[in-house]
Amino acid sequence: MQAGFPEVSTIVQEAASCGDHAALEEFRLRWLGKKGEITTLLKSLGTAPPEERAARGAAIHVLKEAAQSAWDTRKVELDQAAEDAALHAGWVDVTAPSMARPLGRLHPITLLLEEVIDHFTGLGFEVASGPEIEDEFHNFDALNIPKDHPARDVWDTFYTDRREIPRTHTSSVQIRAMQTRKPPIRVISPGRVFRNETIDATHHASFNQVEGLLVDRHVTVAHLKHTLETLVHKLMGRRLETRFRPAFYPFVEPGLDLDVQCVFCSGVGCSICKGSGYIELIPGGLVHPKVLASCGLDPDEWQGFAFGMGFDRMVMMRYGIDDIRRLYDGRLQLVRQF
Ligand SMILES: [Zn+2]
Incomplete structure (x- = not known):
């Protein structure tokens, strides 16, 4: 160097x-x-x-x-x-362990509906379904609600351009069940219904109902009362106080409402139960003879009871959800379970 x-x-x-x-x-x-x-x-x-x-x-x-x-x-x-x-x-390492994804859960409506179906199928009822777009016969006429009858105004009804009806209740399925089955009949019909309601914390334009129908011989109010009380106790998991009040519905006679002790205040009185201590939960009654007749059944031979739950309200009570809109906005969180 x-x-x-x-x-x-x-x-x-x-x-x-x-x-x-x-x-x-x-x-x-x-x-x-x-x-x-x-x-x-x-x-x-x-x-x-x-x-x-x-x-x-x-x-x-x-x-x-x-x-x-x-x-x-x-x-x-x-x-x-x-x-x-x-x-x-932009590398993807296919050998890397996968990231854990949180699993989804069933919607409260689905959860409770499964319980209701399980309860009624255990009593020998079957689940019936029908179209969500109905005709006037099944939605009104056959239920003893004739055209131009003021009772029809109670249901804030949507109509399509062709005068079809997004069903206002699943009672239409009861009519179809009586038309297609032979007594004794035991069906429940869960499904969505539609009303022209202003949407707020307790009302929605689309909500769920579960209706029940039993047609047999010698059916009385006692059968209905026992069926509904058993249902409420089963779904709410405890023996809530219940009471029946007379009510008018065109398709039942006599008609009644089942009220259940308010789970939010345990019957003391609060804003949700409007101070009464009770929440109106399930209307029902004995099937009106005219309804049986419109379905081709002889009222002298057959009787029946029917009831219809505003199912969303039941879900809200069960899971402590205080606003019906939360059931449908996709951001549902469980608050508490009764
Ligand atoms: Zn209350």
Whole structure:
């Protein structure tokens, strides 16, 4: 090695330790650039003693070759690293363990409906379904609600352009059940119904009902009363106080309402039960003889009871949901379960 010359190994190590392209460019300028150290050494050859020029020239050439080679090597390595980094930016490691996803849960309406269906099928009822778009006969006429009868106004009814009705209750399914089955009949009909209601905390334009119908011989109010009380106790998980009040519905005679002790205040009186201590839960009654007759059943031979639950209200009571809109807005959280 010439005196005052850098070591080849020093140059090679310096190139290899360049962490990125910018550092490598600095290396190139420092050694190989026009004002770099090797170029400066080359320029100094002219002033060297003539007898040393050949040896110095050869040594400088070795340095230059080494610097160029080290630069080339490091350049390839850094290019490859940059290419790998770009590739890995969109990399999917198919061997990595999968991320845990929280499992969904069944909707409270579905949960409670499964319980109701389980309860009634255990009593020998079957589940019946019918179309959500009905005709006037099944939705009104056959239920003893003739055209232009004021009772029809009670149901805030939607109509389609063709005078079809998005059903206002699942009672229409009871009519279909009586038309297609022979007594004794025991059916429940869960499903969505539609009313032209202003949507607020306790009303929705689309909600769920579960209706029940039993047709047999010698059916009395006592059968209905027992059936509903058993249902409430089963669904609410405890023996809530119940009471029956007379009520008018065109398709039953006598008609009644089942009230249940308010679960929010345990009967003391609160804003939800409007201070009464009770929540009106299930209307029902004995099937009106005219309804039986409109379905081709002889009222002198057959009697029946029917009831209809505003099912959403029951779900709200069961799960402590205080706003019906929360059942349908997709951001439902369980508050408490009674
Ligand atoms: Zn209350």
